[in-house]
Amino acid sequence: MKIEDVVCPFCGCLCDDLVVEVEGTRVVNVENGCTLANEKFMGDHRLKAPIRRAGNGWEAVSYDEAIEETAAILLDADRPLLYGWSGTYGEAQSVGVHLAELLGAVIDNTSTVCHGPSIMAIQEVGHPGCTLGQVKNRADVVVYWAANPIEAHPRHMSRYTTFCDGFFVKSAFRERKVVVVDVRETDSSQVADEFVKVNPGGDYAVLSALRAIVRGKRDLIPPSVEGVSREQLFRVADLCMSAKFGAIFFGVGLTMAQGKNKNIRNAIELTEELNRHTKFTISPMRGHWNVYGSNEVFTWITGYPYAVDFARGIAFYNPGETTSVDILRRGECDACLVVASDPGAHFPRACAEHLARIPTVQIDPHVNATTHLSRIQIPVAVTGIDAEGTAYRMDGVPIRTRRLFYGNYPDDLEVLEKIYRIVREARG
Amino acid sequence: MRVILKTRPREKPRIPIEAEEIIPQNFLRKNEITVFHGNKEKSLDDLFFVTIEGPAVSPDQVEVILTGDTGVIKRVGEYMNAGRIIIEGDIGMHCGNFMSAGEIIIQGNADAWLGREMRGGHILCEGNTGHYCAAGYRGEKRGMRGGMVEVKGNAGDFAAEYLSGGEVIIHGNCGDLPGVEMRGGTLVIGGDCARPCGNMTGGTCMVFGKASQFLPTFRANGSQEVEYAGKRYRMNLFRGDVANRGKGTLMVRA
Incomplete structure (x- = not known):
């Protein structure tokens, strides 16, 4: 059976034009998808049933037993951490937040290791952003700063920028100018009209220099700023100021580099300066599928987008203090529930070591690096394949994902609701 | 008045203690002082050996001495407006948040957000301090406004x-x-x-x-x-x- 207009469950682009062929409970072909999408749909590394650590190995347990033990671990903890959430859908994330409040836990999503600093900068100076549709139809200058879309978001350029014609940009390839700023040459820099190579950690200074140029302080700029010549800075600033509509997209190369949220703030303030001359927008290249949705869900329930600490019964937010990496590195938490992400593969070693020391439970369809740190793993349906729900695209547009077939697994919502019910009963 | 707070041994010593009620004026009022150990609210006696010596009629006559395993205690001296706190070791995050008067002396290291958004008073840290010393809270437009x-x-x-x-x-x-x-x-x-x-x-x-x-x-x-x-x-x-x-x-x- 061929299913059209399927939403991809991999990256923040949420491409919604895929055609997927299904045979029974298996995807056999994907059209329009990138390599990442194909792997996501066709990959087959799913855990068959819940498992629990037993001595040096694992034993199979029932769903009910795994869920009851998970609830008991969380109830027993003085500082539980609920981490992940970006690979699942809004309805399940919502139950996660309510569970955290009931437990007095810290709940955090994968923004903590990607665009958390972007959110902090937005909280300081706002967000002159727009939807990807606006970029596609209007932008004649596109800047990718510390992002490599060809590898990380393979269809971003073909759906929205470089290779995509728009309503006011009839021949994108000729009319759109693309600038790539990065510390090294990448596949994306190969297709750029202008490649700006910045010294590692030098983005903040280059952004400051561009702001000064846009403010008319050209005389102050030294011959070279962090490896970028004055002439090239002038050229890029002129290109941006003469654009009819410009769009900056930035990646984790900027958020996770020296300066972190201050880099993003500087980029936003550059965008604001450019808006004195023309229309310019800035947007983060959100990576992990529904990470934007987790920020939305957390915010509408708690007021904060990630790193929310309910230990005192009310929501408290302070990245650096209530973020998962920091909590784990300091060895604060005494139990962890990981949902729809893989901190074992992405967190620093000290954090992974602490996850292995404490009772860690993972709710995830696949065997991954976190499996090896966990005490229990509960396999679930994959959202967008055998579960449906709401996810947010990287520009904040909500999209309903589809269920392609009915499989044998419960979905995240079902499992989390069962845990929630047990905890609520225990807490009265 | 001299108040000596010595930490009791804990089963989970890395779980932070949130103790914004440890400020001189609270010991003058003789109200029950509570602190948070992770997600559990506890009385001060549950986590500290408390010794009180001598009288005081105003908060500026109160000196609080914190000793023992103090490196994970957060928010000590928050909203403090008189008196003195001496920490005979390290101190956790947010020490002296919003304080407006009085003195805090840290004989060891201080963790992040030391003196966050303080308005007045004096903090002396004899060791090192973490990130965001004398800074603002997330999204706040003004950090430290007065004091030293x-x-x-x-x-x-x-x-x-x-x-x-x-x-x-x-x-x-x-x-x-x-x-x-x-x-x-x-x-x-x-x-x-x-x-x-x-x-x-x-x-x-x-x-x-x-x-x-x-x-x-x-x-x-x-x-x-x-x-x-x-x-x-x-x-x-x-x-x-x-x-x-x-x-x-x-x-x-x-």
Whole structure:
């Protein structure tokens, strides 16, 4: 059976034009998808049933037993951490937040290791952003700063920028100018009209220099700023100021580099300066599928987008203090529930070591690096394949994902609701 | 009055204790003082051996001494407005948040957000301090507004972020972006630092060590002599950050 207009469950682009062929409970072909999408749909590394650590190995347990033990671990903890959430859908994330409040836990999503600093900068100076549709139809200058879309978001350029014609940009390839700023040459820099190579950690200074140029302080700029010549800075600033509509997209190369949220703030303030001359927008290249949705869900329930600490019964937010990496590195938490992400593969070693020391439970369809740190793993349906729900695209547009077939697994919502019910009963 | 709080041994010693009620005026009122151990609210006696010596009729006559395993205790001295707190070791995050008067002496190291958004009073840290020393809370437009923070050792990144008033003296080195978004007050750095005063709009920062990765958006503005630690130094003067309004003063040792 061929299913059209399927939403991809991999990256923040949420491409919604895929055609997927299904045979029974298996995807056999994907059209329009990138390599990442194909792997996501066709990959087959799913855990068959819940498992629990037993001595040096694992034993199979029932769903009910795994869920009851998970609830008991969380109830027993003085500082539980609920981490992940970006690979699942809004309805399940919502139950996660309510569970955290009931437990007095810290709940955090994968923004903590990607665009958390972007959110902090937005909280300081706002967000002159727009939807990807606006970029596609209007932008004649596109800047990718510390992002490599060809590898990380393979269809971003073909759906929205470089290779995509728009309503006011009839021949994108000729009319759109693309600038790539990065510390090294990448596949994306190969297709750029202008490649700006910045010294590692030098983005903040280059952004400051561009702001000064846009403010008319050209005389102050030294011959070279962090490896970028004055002439090239002038050229890029002129290109941006003469654009009819410009769009900056930035990646984790900027958020996770020296300066972190201050880099993003500087980029936003550059965008604001450019808006004195023309229309310019800035947007983060959100990576992990529904990470934007987790920020939305957390915010509408708690007021904060990630790193929310309910230990005192009310929501408290302070990245650096209530973020998962920091909590784990300091060895604060005494139990962890990981949902729809893989901190074992992405967190620093000290954090992974602490996850292995404490009772860690993972709710995830696949065997991954976190499996090896966990005490229990509960396999679930994959959202967008055998579960449906709401996810947010990287520009904040909500999209309903589809269920392609009915499989044998419960979905995240079902499992989390069962845990929630047990905890609520225990807490009265 | 002297209040001595010695930490009791804990089964899970790395779980933070949130103790904003440990301020001199609370010991005068004789109300029950509670603290949070993770997600559990406890009485002060559950986590500390408490000894009280002598009388006091006003908060400025109260001296609180914290001793034992104090490095994970957060928010000590928050909203403090009189008296003195002496910490005979390290202290956790947010020590002296919003304090308006009184004195805190930390004989060890202080964790991040020391003296966050303080309005007055004096904090002396004899060791090192973490990131965001004398800075603002997330999204806040003004950091420290008055009083004095003195750190004898080193400070982490973003020291004195959003500094709006008062004086911050770091005798050792600072990390990245000290004085970032600074808009008033005085920041003195005795040692080295990186990228001082990015995006500053006001105030004065003096760097007596080396300022690495100096930002290109500061305009040279002559030199002058300044006294620090009993010696006089010739300082190069800069005005900036011109990426912003550029009305701050940055001095770096010549």
